[in-house]
Amino acid sequence: MIQYILESMAFQLVFLVIYDALLKRETFFQWNRFYLLGTFLLSLVLPFIKIDAFKTTVEQPYIEYGEQLWGVNNALVVGAREPTGIDISWQTVLFVSGALVATLLLAYKLRQLYLLSIKGDRISFKEFTQILIPNSNMAFSFFKSIFIGDKVSKTDYTNIIDHELVHIKQGHSWDLLFFELMRIIGWFNPLVYVYQNRISELHEFIADAKVAKNNKNEQYQLLLSQVFQTQNISFINHFFKSSLIKKRIVMLQKSQSKSVFKLKYLALLPLILGMLFYTSCENDDENSLEVNENIITVSSVDNLSEEEETKVYARLKSLADSEEAWSLKVEDSQNSLKFESTKEDVFVSGINNEPIRAKMTINNTNGRAKLFKNFIPSAGEPYDWKKIYREENLVPFAYAHEVPVFPGCENENDLKACFQQNMQEHIGKYFKYPEEAQRQGIQGRVSIMFTINEDGLITDIRKRGPHELLENEAVRIIKKLPRMTPGSFEGKTVKVPFSIPISFKLEQAGFSPSSTDDIYAQMQKEEIAKLSAEAQIAYGNSVAFKEVEIPPVFPGCENADNIQDCFQKSVNRHISKNFRYPQDAQERGIQGRVLVIFLMDTSGNITHISTRGPDKSFEEEAERIISKLPKMSPGKHKGKNVNVPYSVPITFKLR
Secondary structure (H helix, E strand, O other), X not given: OHHHHHHHHHHHHHHHHHHHHHHOOOOOHHHHHHHHHHHHHHHHHHHHOOOHHHOEEOOOOOOEOXXXXXXXXXXXXXXXXXXXXXXXXXXXXXXXXXXXXXXXHHHHHHHHHHHHHHHOEEEEOOOOEEEEEOOOOOEEEEOOEEEEEOOOOHHHHHHHHHHHHHHHHOOHHHHHHHHHHHHHHOOOOHHHHHHHHHHHHHHHHHHHHHHHHHHHHHHHHHHHOOOOOOOOOOOOEEOXXXXXXXXXXXXXXXXXXXXXXXXXXXXXXXXXXXXHHHHHEEOOOOOOOOEOOOXXXXXXXXXXXXXXXXXXXXXXXXXXXXXXXXXXXXXXXXEEEEEEOOOOOOEEEOOOOOEEEOEEEEEEOOOOOOOOOOOOOOEOOOOOHHHHHHHHOEOOHHHOOEOOEOOOOOOOOOHHHHHHHHHHHHHHHHOOOOHHHHHOOOOEEEEEEXXXXXXXXXXXXEEEOOOHHHHHHHHHHHHOOOOOEOEEEOOEEEEEEEEEEEEEOOOOOOOOOOOOOOHHHHHHHHHHHOOOXXXXXXXXXXXXXXXXXXXXXXXXXXXXXXXXXXXXHHHHHHHHHHOOOOHHHHHHOOOXXXXXXXXXXXXXXXXXXXXXXXXXXXXXXXXXXXXXOOOOEOEEEOOEEEEEEEEEEEEEOOO
16 A cells, blocks of 8 residues: 555656646646646556556565465464454554544535625526625635625626636536545645645636636736735635736736647656556565566475465465466475466365465475375376365365364354364364473474364374474374264265364463463463562563553564564564573583563563573573663553563574
């Protein structure tokens, strides 16, 4: 949205520069009117226009990835914090506030007109309604109403009425009201006000030129006469407006522009073509994965990260939605996957079980076995799940006519959503981080697949993860799944494979483990219990980092979309920047992890630092690092500054 606004404003600025430099002084008033209205509307739609002939691929920003590829359903990250409440950015609040103020100003102006209309004497004529304002010498029109003061001289009356009738017949009030509405939507855009000012000037030039055809001398003398009182309303056509009188006199004296000068409008053509070329370019984010003509390089085809999976799928979906032929290659240094457009009934399924029409082949250059039996094809073999169904009675979860039913979901309308929700709840309930893996600092994601057979039993469990400890824990959790109501396809009970990644993440900055018997939760309690009475009171009166309404703000994170995420990343960067491995610990070959707990008080100061680790030198180094943290903006809860505890593990590992 910000890019669209900036592009629109840039186009408007270029159009106005062309107008002021080449067209403003010409007497092609109607042409100029259409130019101003047309270019403003063009500036609003040009950012959306993409012309294939102009398209330039500049690396699309994201890629995403399907369930059939790696068996990804809705990913579960154990211990992840779910968003709570309504998340409204400060930009949205600012925009709505500005638009509300602009709307109130418009309402105020309309009320001014209404009060004038009921104050004056109304006389209806065939072409307009005259509203005579007592004790006034104003003169202006609004749609089919002409407001005129009773102090306007009779000699000027006829010329004024003729002038305002031009505004009425040509619908000038519609132009001004249009820009008034644009001022509500784009109140922050100064160019809207410039456009409205330019169109208001043109209206007067048009009306003057029309009236001057019959009585130019009278019109000229009228403008030279006393400048009368006017109301400050931006969307009415003033007859007497002091800031315009001089310009109107100049235009009345100006000779008619030569027709050849209309060629100036041709300057618009290369200008618009250049804008279309710009908007047709497909830009990419600087931080995206390397993309070169639909070739995406990843760290490992055999073990994509969560971010890479999400991006692969999004890229695949964007290509599949296009009507052109396309191909997408995902590769690492040794292996690759290739996706191609197809009109056959061949699909891959996305993270949200959305079918995407694409043909997939896997090229395994180092002879590695296929990733999952019956799910990913052999090297060079196109994936066809219907063929697998016919041969092995196995149907992917995304395509089963009736998916397996998790106990308790029998009466739910959306069985797939209920299944996945219960699956995640089951994993959360039985999840336990292996203590040995914690001590060794092992973390990562285990991709686990299992089959729900024709009897609803869990069979054929397969796993792939960074370490056996994590893989065994994932298998233990899946073995505890209850018996399901089996799935079916074409009225026949079938085997349905299902896969889900289980993430094992060691305690991160600000993370409070959900499991009450977790080793780190226990360590926090023990460390706090050893603190002074004053410190225990401070911790007792604190609000947990993940529960505080407004978390402490790390300097530099004030404008971040996610303050908590920015805080955590900033703390981790601070630790990396200031980290020093104690020399004596290196000489003794000691390594391990130190848990650090500290408090950010109501002033944002770092206080009550407590450490627990395998060696005193590690604890001292961890405390030194944390003591160097800058002062924060304090956390707030229920409108008050509060103490916020925070914990972070610092790992000391020899290479």
